[in-house]
Amino acid sequence: xxxxxxxxxxxxxxxxxxxxxLHVGAGEIVxxxxxxxxxxxxxxxxxxxHLAPDSGRILFKGREIGGLSPHVICRKGITRSFQVxxxxxxxxxxxxxxxxxxSRERKTYDIFSKVEGMAAEEVExxxxxxxxxxxxxxxxxxxxxxxxxxxxxAVALSxxxxxxxxxxxxxxxxxEETETCIRLIRKLSDEFGLTILFCEHDxxxxxxxxxxxxxxxxGGTVVQGSCEEVRRNTEVxxxxxxxxx
Amino acid sequence: MKHRSLVATLxxxxxxxxxxxxxxxxxxxxxxxxxxxxxxxxxxxxAIGYGGLYQFHHTVFYGVGAYxxxxxxxxxxxxxxxxxxxxxxxxxxxxxxxxxxxVRLSKxxxxxxxxxxxxxVWVTVYRWYSFTGGDDGIHGVPLPDLIASAKGSxxxxxxxxALSLLAMRRIAGSPFGKTLQGIRDNPVxxxxxxxxxxxxxxxxxxxxxxxxxxxxxxxxxxxxxAFPDMMFWTYSLEVLIMCLLGGMYTFWGPFVGSSxxxxxxxxxxxxxxYWGLILGTILSLVIIFLPDGxxxxxxxxxxxxxxxxx
Ligand SMILES: Nc1ncnc2c1ncn2[C@@H]1O[C@H](COP(=O)(O)OP(=O)(O)OP(=O)(O)O)[C@@H](O)[C@H]1O
Ligand SMILES: [Mg+2]
Numbered sequence: 001x002x003x004x005x006x007x008x009x010x011x012x013x014x015x016x017x018x019x020x021x022l023h024v025g026a027g028e029i030v031x032x033x034x035x036x037x038x039x040x041x042x043x044x045x046x047x048x049x050h051l052a053p054d055s056g057r058i059l060f061k062g063r064e065i066g067g068l069s070p071h072v073i074c075r076k077g078i079t080r081s082f083q084v085x086x087x088x089x090x091x092x093x094x095x096x097x098x099x100x101x102x103s104r105e106r107k108t109y110d111i112f113s114k115v116e117g118m119a120a121e122e123v124e125x126x127x128x129x130x131x132x133x134x135x136x137x138x139x140x141x142x143x144x145x146x147x148x149x150x151x152x153x154a155v156a157l158s159x160x161x162x163x164x165x166x167x168x169x170x171x172x173x174x175x176e177e178t179e180t181c182i183r184l185i186r187k188l189s190d191e192f193g194l195t196i197l198f199c200e201h202d203x204x205x206x207x208x209x210x211x212x213x214x215x216x217x218x219g220g221t222v223v224q225g226s227c228e229e230v231r232r233n234t235e236v237x238x239x240x241x242x243x244x245x
Numbered sequence: 246m247k248h249r250s251l252v253a254t255l256x257x258x259x260x261x262x263x264x265x266x267x268x269x270x271x272x273x274x275x276x277x278x279x280x281x282x283x284x285x286x287x288x289x290x291x292a293i294g295y296g297g298l299y300q301f302h303h304t305v306f307y308g309v310g311a312y313x314x315x316x317x318x319x320x321x322x323x324x325x326x327x328x329x330x331x332x333x334x335x336x337x338x339x340x341x342x343x344x345x346x347x348v349r350l351s352k353x354x355x356x357x358x359x360x361x362x363x364x365x366v367w368v369t370v371y372r373w374y375s376f377t378g379g380d381d382g383i384h385g386v387p388l389p390d391l392i393a394s395a396k397g398s399x400x401x402x403x404x405x406x407a408l409s410l411l412a413m414r415r416i417a418g419s420p421f422g423k424t425l426q427g428i429r430d431n432p433v434x435x436x437x438x439x440x441x442x443x444x445x446x447x448x449x450x451x452x453x454x455x456x457x458x459x460x461x462x463x464x465x466x467x468x469x470x471a472f473p474d475m476m477f478w479t480y481s482l483e484v485l486i487m488c489l490l491g492g493m494y495t496f497w498g499p500f501v502g503s504s505x506x507x508x509x510x511x512x513x514x515x516x517x518x519y520w521g522l523i524l525g526t527i528l529s530l531v532i533i534f535l536p537d538g539x540x541x542x543x544x545x546x547x548x549x550x551x552x553x554x555x
Contacts, residue, residue, distance in 0.1 A: 071437075095423065095427075108420055111416045115418060156437075159438050
C-alpha cells in the first residue's frame with residue numbers, strides 16, 4: 001500500500017532522512033523504531049506532505065505522493081497523529097471530531113447549513129468507540145494529556161483513512177492510559193482492517209502490536225522484517241537494543 | 246433559548262424602527278453611521294476573529310465599496326440598485342486579488358503586506374483627480390427619493406445592515422464558519438484532516454471584503470459622499486480597536502464596540518479635538534483590563550452567551 005524508496009531529505013546540510021526504505025502492505029501494522037533523532041518523525045512528515053523529499057520516491061497505492069500538500073495527501077487516504085499533541089485545542093471534543101467528518105464529506109465550504117448537530121450521529125459513535133463520549137462538550141485544551149492523544153487519533157480516524165500514521169501514540173501516557181490506547185489501536189486494526197504505521201520507543205509495545213518492524217538509524221533503514229527477524233538481527237541489537245534483546 | 250434570542254432580535258429591530266420620529270435629524274444620521282459601522286466591524290471580525298487572519302487594512306474594502314457605488318451613480322449614471330451591488334462586488338473582487346497575493350504569508354507578514362497593498366489603493370484613489378476626485382472625494386451623490394432623506398437612508402441602512410448581519414451570523418454558524426475557527430485554532434491540524442487552508446482563508450477574505458463593501462455603499466447613501474480618508478490605514482486601525490473593544494471572539498462584540506466608539510466620538514468631539522489621544526487611551530485600557538473585550542468579559546462573568554462565537 002505504501003512504499004518509500006531511498007528517500008533523502010535534509011535540513012540545511014544535515015540529512016535527517018538518508019536513503020530510507022519502507023514497505024507497508026494493506027492491513028498490516030508496521031512499526032518504525034530507532035533512537036532519538038533517527039529521523040522517524042521526519043520520515044512521517046515526508047509521507048504526509050508536511051515536508052518534501054529531496055530525492056527518492058514515496059508511493060501510495062502505486063502513485064507518487066512525495067511533495068504533495070498535506071490536505072491533498074489526506075484526501076488520498078492517509079491521516080495521522082503527531083508526536084506533540086495536535087488538536088483544535090480551543091474547540092470542544094465534539095467539534096474536533098465534527099470538523100474532521102465535515103472535511104471528509106467535503107462540506108467545509110457550506111455557508112448555508114447550520115453546523116450545530118451536523119454529523120452528530122457519526123461523531124458520537126466515534127467518541128463512544130474511543131471512550132471520550134462523556135467528555136464530548138469539554139474544551140479539548142482541558143483534557144488530560146492521554147485523552148488529548150486519544151482525541152487526536154479519533155480526529156485522524158474520522159477522515160476514514162486507509163493508512164493511519166501514529167507518531168509515538170502512547171508517549172507521555174500513564175500506564176493505564178497506555179493500556180487503553182494499545183487496545184484501541186488493536187481494535188482499529190481488527191475491526192476495521194485499518195493499515196497502521198506507527199513509531200514508538202517502548203519496545204514491549206512495539207513487539208506486542210506490530211506485525212513488522214522497520215529499524216531506522218541516522219536517517220537510513222537498517223533492516224525491516226518481522227518482529228522475530230528484527231529481534232534476532234545483531235546489527236539492531238548493537239545499534240539500538242543495546243545487545244539485550 | 247432559541248425563542249428568547251428571536252424575541253430579543255425582533256425587539257431590538259422594532260426599537261430601531263421606532264427611533265427616527267423621536268430623534269433630531271442629526272441623530273438619525275448618527276444612528277445610520279452607528280449601524281453601518283457596526284456592519285463594517287462585524288465584517289472585519291469574520292476575517293480576524295473567526296479566521297484568525299490579520300486583516301489590518303479592512304477599510305480599503307469599505308472605501309472601494311463606497312467609491313464603487315458613488316462612481317456608478319455619478320459617472321456611469323447607473324440605476325441605484327446596480328450601483329448598490331456594484332460597490333460591494335468591487336470590494337469582493339479587490340479582496341480576492343489582494344488575498345491571492347497575501348494569503349500565502351502568515352500572521353504579521355500577511356497584515357503588513359495587506360497594509361502596503363491597501364495603501365497603494367488609497368494613494369491611487371487619493372491622486373487620481375480626474376476619476377475619483379482625488380483628495381476632495383465625491384460629494385452630492387444623487388440618490389433615489391426613497392432613500393435620499395435622513396429617515397429614508399436610515400431605514401435603508403437598517404434593513405441592509407440587519408440582512409447582512411443575519412447572513413454573516415449564518416455563515417459564522419455554518420460548517421464553513423466552524424472550519425474557519427478550526428483553521429484559526431490550528432492550521433496544521435486543519436490541513437492534516439484534508440482542509441485546503443489557503444482556499445478557505447481566501448473565501449473568508451472575499452466574504453469579509455464583500456460585507457465591508459456593503460458598509461461602504463451604505464455610507465454613500467447616508468452621507469451622499471465618498472472620500473479617501475475612509476480607507477486611510479488609521480481608520481482600519483480604529484475599526485480593529487472597535488473589534489478589540491467589543492470582543493473579537495463573540496459575534497456581536499464588534500458591533501457593540503463600534504457603536505460605543507462611534508457614539509463616544511460624536512460626544513467627545515464637542516469638547517476636544519484630540520480623538521486620537523482618547524482612542525489610544527481606550528485601546529490601552531481594553532488591552533490591560535478587557536483582553537476579551539466587553540462582550541467577552543460579560544460572557545465570562547455570567548458563564549453563558551457565546552464566547553468564541555459558537
Ligand atoms: N525542522 C528541523 N530543522 C532542522 N533539523 C531538524 C528539524 N526537524 C528535525 N531535525 C533534525 O533531524 C533529525 C531527525 O529528527 P526526527 O524528529 O525525525 O527524529 P525522530 O526519530 O522522530 O526522533 P524522536 O525519537 O526524538 O522523536 C534530528 O537530528 C533533528 O534534530
Ligand atoms: Mg519523532
